[in-house]
Structure formats: structure tokens, C-alpha cells
Amino acid sequence: MPTDARLLLLDRDVVERALQAEQVISAVCEAFVLHSRRAGRVFPVVREKLHTGGVFGIKSGDVAEQNLLGFKAAGFWPGNRSVGGEPHQATVALFDPQTGRPLCIMDGNAITTARTGAAGGLGLQHLARPESTRICIFGTGVQARVQLQYALKLLNQRCTVEYVTLNGDVEPAFEAAFSDQCDIRVAKDRNDSVANSDVVITATPGGGALFAADAVRPGTHLTCVGADTVGKRELPDGVLQRARVFVDDQVQARSIGECQWAPTVPATEIGDLLSGATSFDRSPSDITVFDMTGLALKDLTVARFLYEHAKAKQLGTAVEWPW
8 A cells, every 4th residue: 555645734824824815715606606517516514512512513525527525624612712712613624535545634714714704705796786885794703804804805995884792892903903994883773783784794603683674674785604503593584585595505504594594485506696507687675695504615625725725835744644
């Protein structure tokens, strides 16, 4: 058997430096299109609560024509906050589909953050009204920051942002991160902020409905990030029934996303829109929802780019892995 095989390890610093927005957007768009054409497979999701209070999940898949195979093991450990750690933890692994040998193991936190931000940005770019300038965002954590980062990048004009915190307090660090890119302030009333916005982004742990259903006005686009497990939600009853709903994956959305609460509501996979398999002519009064549950193919296309980049630039740590 071969004894000169090596396994490439990419830590957080290598991954974060290589994650440029343009490449991430391109890789995420590719993943959606692959999924639409069924050129890439998404395997059943594992998502389980642990006795420790955490949630552990595995998202996996393959792209046969690219010899791409891998998974992301990820989850949410709220107790990490008490020791100064990030509650979201993820690791991505790529394999040789011919032999099953591992090729690369990389830190998945930055990948998860970036690919989810890029996905939300793509949805906003294709579904929101082009003249949108008013954003309401729920949350000020890692995912809220990256969603806002990509939203501001992909909208064509300077925006006004109102952010909603759990207790209504100002978050100076959150404001400082975006004050040079937009006009930003804390929301005085969450329902008023939703009603006065063109775009609503929900990026919370998904503990329950965040606002009243009648606060959503015609023409609003909603990017929903937090519902990724059975029982989670951010939208109130009635919003999905009024909206044109888009999802990253039909099965996932109806089992762990916002659509679990309205499983009979028609929904379109965003990849079908990006691939041209379907079209969407938005009217000014349409309400649109992008229900994002996280597509394994996004992790794999971003990871493939990082793996190729690291090999070309001789980055990371290669360890002997004989077999």
C-alpha cells in the first residue's frame, strides 16, 4: 500500500486570509447551480441535540464530475460564550472519492460564516427590489455581521441600517464596524423597524418569532438565517403564506428551516433561479423570503477553492498519512 500519502491541515488563520468575498460568492453560486442541475448531491443532514446542551450536525455531499467529496461537522455550543469562545464550531474534510483517503482537514468556522453571508447576499441581490436602501437586521453576532457585510457590498447605494438587540441596548462595536459603510443605529421599536425597511435580515439563534406578522409590508425582502434545526424559527405565523418563498434545498427547508412551520407553502430553490431553470419577475408589492438552512455543496465548493489555493501557494501543514 502507498506509504507516502500526506494529509493537508489548514488552520483558522490560513482559511481566513484566503476567503476573499468575490471567490466565495462565485463558489456559493456554483454550488447552488450544481444543486439545481443535480450535478452535485446533498446527503441527508444529521442534526442532533447533545447531553451537554450543544447541537451537533453533519452536512455532506459530492460532485462526481469534479471528484469532490466531503463533509462539514458543525454545531452550536452556547456554553462556549462563558469561557470566551465562539459557540459555533465547524470542521470541513475533503476526501479522494476513488480511495476514501482524506485529502484535507480545515477549520470550518470562517467557511461557514463566509459562505452563509455570500448566500444571503446572492439571495438579496436577486430577490430584493433593486432600489432597496433600508435594512433592518436582527442580531449583532458573527452571522449578523457577515450578512450585513455582504448585503452592503451587493446593494448599489448607501443604506440606512437599524439593528435589533435582545434588550434594545446600543452595541457600539457593531455600529463601529459599519459606520463608514452605512448610516446605522439601534432600532427603537422592532415592529416599526420592520415596517419601515426594504430588507429584513434575521440572524439569531432562532428561539422564536421576532416581530409581528403584520409589520411586514408589501415589497419587503426577508433573509432568514437562524432556523436550521427542528423547532427553531424567526418568522411569525402568516408571513410565508403571503410571500414568494425561496430556499436553498426543498427537503431541508421543510424539515429544519422556516418552512417546517408551513410545509405546504410553495417554494423555489434559489439554484433554479441562478441556473436559469426558472425565472422571477418581481413586482413592487411582492414579499420575498429566502429561507436558508445551509447547503453542504456550498461548504464543498468553498473548501475545494481553499484546498487548491493552499496547494498552489504551499500553505498549511502537510502531515504523513500512510495507508
